[in-house]
Amino acid sequence: MSLIIDVGMRISLILGLLTGLSVVVLSLVWVERKFLGRIQMRMGPMVVGPYGLLQPVADAIKLVAKEDLLSPWVDRIVYWVAPLAVFIPSFMIWVTIPISRDIVIRNMDMGLFYIIAFSVLSIVGLVAAGWASSNKYAVLGGFRAAAQLISYEIPLIMAVLGVAMLAQSLNLQEIVNQQDTYVYALVQPLGLLIFFIAGLAEIGRTPFDIHPAESEVVGGPFVEYSGAHWSIFFLAEYINTFAIAALTVLLFLGGWLLPGLSGGAITTVGIFVFFAKTYLVILVIFWFRGTYPRLRIDQLMSFGWKMLVPLSFINIILTGCYMFYGWPAWLMSIISVTILVSVFWLVSKRMNNTKKEYTVHIYKPESSEVKNAG
Amino acid sequence: MVDQDINKKLDTVQMMVNMGPQHPSTHGVFRMVLAVDGERIVDVEPHIGYLHRGSEKLCEGEIYVQIVTLFDRLDYLSNLNNEMVFCRAVEKLMDLEVPERAEYIRVILCELNRVASHLLFIGTFGLDVGAMTPSMYMFRDREKIQSLFEAVTGARMMHNYIRIGGIKNDVPEDFDQRMRSLIVELKKGLEEADKLLSFNEIFLARTKNIGTMSAKMAIEYGVSGPSLRASGVPIDIRKDHPYSIYDRFDFGIPIGEVGDCWDRYYVRLEEVRQSISIMEQALDQLPDGDTITPTRFLLRPPKGEVYVRGENPRGEIGVYMISDGTDKPYRVKVRPPSFCNLMTIKDLLIDTYIADAVVILGSLDIVLGEVDR
Amino acid sequence: MLGNLKGLLVTLSTMLRKPVTYQYPKEHKPIESRYMGFPVLMWDSQISEPYCTGCMVCVRYCPTQCMTAVMKDNPLHAEGVSKRRKIVDSFEINFGRCIVCGICVDVCNFDAIEMSHEHELSKYARNDNRSDLTRLLEMGRNYQEETGWEPKTNAKESEGEASS
Numbered sequence A: 001m002s003l004i005i006d007v008g009m010r011i012s013l014i015l016g017l018l019t020g021l022s023v024v025v026l027s028l029v030w031v032e033r034k035f036l037g038r039i040q041m042r043m044g045p046m047v048v049g050p051y052g053l054l055q056p057v058a059d060a061i062k063l064v065a066k067e068d069l070l071s072p073w074v075d076r077i078v079y080w081v082a083p084l085a086v087f088i089p090s091f092m093i094w095v096t097i098p099i100s101r102d103i104v105i106r107n108m109d110m111g112l113f114y115i116i117a118f119s120v121l122s123i124v125g126l127v128a129a130g131w132a133s134s135n136k137y138a139v140l141g142g143f144r145a146a147a148q149l150i151s152y153e154i155p156l157i158m159a160v161l162g163v164a165m166l167a168q169s170l171n172l173q174e175i176v177n178q179q180d181t182y183v184y185a186l187v188q189p190l191g192l193l194i195f196f197i198a199g200l201a202e203i204g205r206t207p208f209d210i211h212p213a214e215s216e217v218v219g220g221p222f223v224e225y226s227g228a229h230w231s232i233f234f235l236a237e238y239i240n241t242f243a244i245a246a247l248t249v250l251l252f253l254g255g256w257l258l259p260g261l262s263g264g265a266i267t268t269v270g271i272f273v274f275f276a277k278t279y280l281v282i283l284v285i286f287w288f289r290g291t292y293p294r295l296r297i298d299q300l301m302s303f304g305w306k307m308l309v310p311l312s313f314i315n316i317i318l319t320g321c322y323m324f325y326g327w328p329a330w331l332m333s334i335i336s337v338t339i340l341v342s343v344f345w346l347v348s349k350r351m352n353n354t355k356k357e358y359t360v361h362i363y364k365p366e367s368s369e370v371k372n373a374g
Numbered sequence B: 001m002v003d004q005d006i007n008k009k010l011d012t013v014q015m016m017v018n019m020g021p022q023h024p025s026t027h028g029v030f031r032m033v034l035a036v037d038g039e040r041i042v043d044v045e046p047h048i049g050y051l052h053r054g055s056e057k058l059c060e061g062e063i064y065v066q067i068v069t070l071f072d073r074l075d076y077l078s079n080l081n082n083e084m085v086f087c088r089a090v091e092k093l094m095d096l097e098v099p100e101r102a103e104y105i106r107v108i109l110c111e112l113n114r115v116a117s118h119l120l121f122i123g124t125f126g127l128d129v130g131a132m133t134p135s136m137y138m139f140r141d142r143e144k145i146q147s148l149f150e151a152v153t154g155a156r157m158m159h160n161y162i163r164i165g166g167i168k169n170d171v172p173e174d175f176d177q178r179m180r181s182l183i184v185e186l187k188k189g190l191e192e193a194d195k196l197l198s199f200n201e202i203f204l205a206r207t208k209n210i211g212t213m214s215a216k217m218a219i220e221y222g223v224s225g226p227s228l229r230a231s232g233v234p235i236d237i238r239k240d241h242p243y244s245i246y247d248r249f250d251f252g253i254p255i256g257e258v259g260d261c262w263d264r265y266y267v268r269l270e271e272v273r274q275s276i277s278i279m280e281q282a283l284d285q286l287p288d289g290d291t292i293t294p295t296r297f298l299l300r301p302p303k304g305e306v307y308v309r310g311e312n313p314r315g316e317i318g319v320y321m322i323s324d325g326t327d328k329p330y331r332v333k334v335r336p337p338s339f340c341n342l343m344t345i346k347d348l349l350i351d352t353y354i355a356d357a358v359v360i361l362g363s364l365d366i367v368l369g370e371v372d373r
Numbered sequence C: 001m002l003g004n005l006k007g008l009l010v011t012l013s014t015m016l017r018k019p020v021t022y023q024y025p026k027e028h029k030p031i032e033s034r035y036m037g038f039p040v041l042m043w044d045s046q047i048s049e050p051y052c053t054g055c056m057v058c059v060r061y062c063p064t065q066c067m068t069a070v071m072k073d074n075p076l077h078a079e080g081v082s083k084r085r086k087i088v089d090s091f092e093i094n095f096g097r098c099i100v101c102g103i104c105v106d107v108c109n110f111d112a113i114e115m116s117h118e119h120e121l122s123k124y125a126r127n128d129n130r131s132d133l134t135r136l137l138e139m140g141r142n143y144q145e146e147t148g149w150e151p152k153t154n155a156k157e158s159e160g161e162a163s164s
Helices: A002-039 A055-065 A076-093 A111-119 A122-132 A136-151 A153-167 A172-180 A189-203 A228-252 A265-291 A297-325 A329-354 B002-007 B055-059 B064-072 B079-094 B100-129 B133-153 B175-198 B201-207 B215-221 B226-230 B261-285 B337-342 B345-349 B354-364 B368-372 C002-015 C057-061 C075-079 C103-107 C133-147
Strands: A360-363 B015-019 B031-037 B040-047 B253-256 B304-312 B315-323 B331-335 C039-041 C067-073 C086-094 C113-115
Touching: A002 A055, A002 A076, A002 A228, A002 A265, A002 C002, A055 A228, A076 A111, A076 A122, A076 A228, A111 A153, A111 A172, A111 A228, A122 A136, A122 A228, A136 A153, A136 A189, A136 A297, A136 B015, A153 A172, A153 A189, A153 A228, A153 A297, A172 A228, A189 A228, A189 A297, A189 A329, A228 A265, A265 C002, A297 A329, B031 B354, B040 B345, B040 B354, B055 B064, B055 B331, B064 B079, B064 C103, B079 B100, B079 B304, B079 B315, B100 B133, B100 B175, B100 B201, B100 B261, B100 B354, B133 B175, B133 C002, B175 B261, B175 C002, B201 B261, B201 B354, B201 C002, B215 B226, B226 B253, B226 B261, B226 B315, B253 B261, B261 B354, B315 B337, B337 B354, B337 B368, B345 B354, C039 C086, C039 C133, C057 C067, C057 C103, C067 C075, C086 C133, C103 C113
Parallel strands: none
Antiparallel strands: A360 B253, B015 B031, B031 B040, B304 B315, B315 B331, C039 C113, C067 C086
């Protein structure tokens, strides 16, 4: 009896999580289109519902109602399994992400490890999608995706490791509770930047969106998917975006804590604080999408391996020294910021040396006489 | 044994990728069949002709007034420049004198058209590289230019305004004030594009030293226009063979050094600035007078042939016309700049990445209406 | 890296400006007075007949040959009311073929055809966008009321044929 209640409660929790995530994804779709529209000086969706609020619902209905085109030469089993292989890991991550102090489906002691381990699994799904479509563009996109995602896992893991060292725990609730005096972003700005950039590359967003690159291999590994299959990829991408933003907030920006908030209010008001901070980070992600062009695949890889990986190792060494020698926290932040600034300066100087910038000059031929109007 | 294994070449298979006629970044219906080894392009085979409408043959069956509408639609982004080169060809055949005011208005509108075309180039080049906002900003500015065209000529794109002997009718009274406020807004919009795109590190990494065209190669292939000037060759028809009244204005021509995609992009951006300066000078000097030299409706130019060249936003557009004395020409041949610029695509694309192929094709700024006619 | 940050500042500044969208079809962008829409026929309200005499000059010089016209003897001329000896009997323009170039307006000797401000005339079948004489005169009346149109030249007292 108690087993049935137990199983029933777990199933309802999971269904609730799925519903909640779907609502969040719908809101993200609306926010993205409106925000990108405002950046581009136009209004976003305005027709469907007041201010276009029902636009994501219309999108979902359209996607589900579309015809499911399947070429006869695709590998059917892999074609069907690939979207699930991408969606399920991104959904499983959310089992252990806390929204407020005690609101989490299952708080694990090794929560961070679980999250990292599961997020790597979606790479298999992308490659499978590219391969099964038996389309050259899809294969190209799938390989690009695999290369990109694998190489940006390392800086992500190292940045997370830095935070785990500071908090001395892999439990997400512990990490947030430890940030009640100062958030870790102040101590490890380098770590925050590395995590954010590696996270952007993990979810496949501009400037690292070479694999769905819409103006070249239109859609990358997803080019042959239509209708409901594609909507699963779409859902997975937005859930991943939300997860990376939530992780940024939890690990670096203090989670649900706000200075001046204490006691029982943390649990309830904390939800709103958490969502507000996460949506702010998401707005920054969309802002990057509206502003930057995309990097080419080899530039992306060289940026990841040559720049982010050494920086993330330096970050860990710094954190280790800080913990071992017991330096004060402000020294850590000063050293971090110094490293950041010096890296930027070195990179700009190197780029200015090898690639001179102003290579276009105005030329006025001396023989042209300016004749006045008659 | 070990040496032999090391020396044995790895067998790789080449893939044929088809950037088909329907593709978001081939700037029109243009097909490229790429032979790809991994991500490197090994061979290119371009296919054109999807937009062939038989314009030159149609010209042989229409009278001169109707041919202006055909020339509008050749390079559909720079309509007034095309009309002007055709009208100059007929005027040269007939030794027709165009009044001063008409020349000034023609120059102002042609330069405005050049600005509009280059703004569209900047926007779509940003799209090719992956940045989606510059295109929206440039279309906003282009909308203002097209509103002005609507107020002056009656149509936003296919104007049919420049006629043989002058222009169709005079500009409205608030032309001067509208132009000046438009120039102020265009300068601001250009600054936005400059700050957003030109020196962005990611953009620089995508376009610097990509698709380098040496001056020798450019001259051999007959490239003209901004692509030629970006390779370091200071040739501009408005300066070397000045036509109309271009010798009365003080403007410079931007010359690049390296000839890569960034140079081609920045040369066009600088050209917008120079065009704005030409327009300001022309507005200051605009005289009063007639706007057209009246001619018969059914023109019968004397027998002869003429070749006239003009500076399109894309390069040198030439019209070679043979007239046999009747009211329809015997032959009209157009020398399209995009066609000759596109001939370099095979040399430029070999040994680059697929992602670069899109950027290089975009930087050449071709319009398929001209290539296929 | 400075270039990257400048780009972010540019988009931040445009975020805060008013969007430039016209929400079509609720709002329309205002049309300039010289806008060349589809050609329509003008109505002479003093005599209650169209200006058009059916001389077919515009039909001849249309680059896409989108018009057809038939001429008839003018009954009002026999009564002595009108100065036009011939009048248009039927006139059809295929708006799907019209390229809105304005040549028909330039060659007309009677100020009978003008470019109106009509531009929202889409139909669902390919050759459905054709207008006959009644419809053209109705659109012309709309254009005349909207802009207060006056003929450029006085109605010429010419014979039915125009010389080119």
